[in-house]
Amino acid sequence: MAEVTLKDVARASGCSVATVSRVLAGTRPVGAETARTVREAATRLGYRPNHVARALRRRATGTVGLVLPQITNPFFPALVRELEHALHAAGRALLLADCDDDPATEAARIAEFLDRQVDALVLIPVDERLSREAVAEAARRVPVVLLDRGCGPGVADSVAVDNAAGMALVLDHLAAAGRCRPWFVGAAGTTSTAAERRAAYEAGAAALDPQAPGRVELGDFSVAWGREAVDRIWPSRPDAIVCANDLIAVGALQRLRQLGADVPAEVAVTGFDDVPFAGLADPALTTVRQPVGELAAEAARLLGERSGDRAPGVGPSRTVRLTPELLVRASG
Amino acid sequence: MAEVTLKDVARASGCSVATVSRVLAGTRPVGAETARTVREAATRLGYRPNHVARALRRRATGTVGLVLPQITNPFFPALVRELEHALHAAGRALLLADCDDDPATEAARIAEFLDRQVDALVLIPVDERLSREAVAEAARRVPVVLLDRGCGPGVADSVAVDNAAGMALVLDHLAAAGRCRPWFVGAAGTTSTAAERRAAYEAGAAALDPQAPGRVELGDFSVAWGREAVDRIWPSRPDAIVCANDLIAVGALQRLRQLGADVPAEVAVTGFDDVPFAGLADPALTTVRQPVGELAAEAARLLGERSGDRAPGVGPSRTVRLTPELLVRASG
């Protein structure tokens, strides 16, 4: 009933724990007959290796910690799901921490995971600057991959979508549709995604139409801000509203509808991320789909490559950018 | 640079590892002067206890596994978040597994978590019947709490919203508004929530209006099904569509809008769960808000109470039902 240990299997099969360990782990060739006896005894007793003891000895827990800003951000669940699958496929388990969008809590959770001897960390940093110190410290101790958001150059390996390419897809699409008075509604926050999407918009919009710089309004990544931003910019009648993410875009759509604007005839609205309800909005939101599965797989792969290393900090940090895809739906 | 162990602290402070352990863990009174020296050495060296070694000796990892059907189900992220917070407050870490709505995968993940020596499990079972065996087996080995969904009587402790009460709130509200030709759009699936909400609707609707039994349409918990169900039932012009969850309700709203129906003047639509985009639908969805924070806190509390026990399976299993709240919004 209680726990069956290697010792029990050894006793039952009449050999030493060393031999049993070798048979079950396959670390060294063992005589065919002995191996059979051992395996038979192990299955008969229902032996299950104790991961804790193994972790102590091997100095590896087979565990990866994920610290993210807010699991309730609708973009993250799919990412978590894919990451969990990718890690599971590599035989590793996922410890999850939600840090409530607070850099101090984030640092504390990272430290706790390190205390728990995670083999590696996947981090979606709360803030590009405020998270940097904690991330760098963590990267000195275990392999770290930054996911979706960056944290300054050279701090750790990083996997994210190519925000510039995504924004370019949006602008090209709008240009092809003859929209020439776009407005950007973004986030003032100091996450890398906010900054990159804004910079990409400005670069692209300037190339598109040198007359219309500065048609940019910054708030945060929320539905409420999308509504408010429309109140501010609608009087100047843009023919397209490019939003930095889908939450903003959904808010914008809501308010435009309330104001009686015709989307997309009068004004196009685009989002970014393709969160689950982007396709449910009315009209369905044109947006940039992130390759979530690939992002997660890439993060797991980078982790796997680093995990052989002795010292985690060695070698240049790698940055992977994956190309997104434009989903043209009814809103533009 | 490398790992500082108890032995290092012992050497630095000139006493034995036993004493250091006692000072740091506070398990036995130690001389004031010695304690000071030890503590000073520990902080000076930056000692951090090794959780793996501790877990091996104490036979407790301080870890709780959560296995859920699909993290992408929009109701779950908030629940996960609250659960993570509650467990963290109790000093425990959360291992997450997403089983893709598949009972076989679910059983496998549960077994893997047991192999990893989790102290307890929180399970959101995929299916009331098909998950039962794996859940019962797990409950024999560690404390288990079923969250949100049940798994037959007496299998394990369980925490969920009172679905019957929630449905009663909806029906009372509709009755008060004079709606007397409701229709129910539910899920045929074999989860406890699907069955309970359907049963509660039937009980309440029969009491409300004995003329209208059987006005029930069953599919699954999805937006697509909500759309399809409306196509089937709209010809008979119900004055209310009671949906078993918000996904269905959002689909129903979409299709009703496409059909030119006036919500709520012509027909009311209600949901269940209050997922994030329920308030974003147009018109905003009247729904039943689940007390997510309390559900998670209660689950953590039950786990804490069981965790003292030697044998997990002892004692009658407890079922906690929390009362939901009706959120009246524009859709009805």
Place this chain on the structure above:
DNA sequence: GGCCTTTCGGAGAACGATTTCCCACGCTCT
């Protein structure tokens, strides 16, 4: 036949913390 090389298996030392004994010392009580 002696020597060298494989091959197979066991004994036992880690891994780092907790915890059970056990001893030494100092005090009190008779």
Place this chain on the structure above:
DNA sequence: AGAGCGTGGGAAATCGTTCTCCGAAAGGCC
């Protein structure tokens, strides 16, 4: 003064694996 007791501290067992030595037996080569 000797017995008894409480207190502070150390030595070592323990948790369940993995892995490094070591030794024994067997086979090949000259």
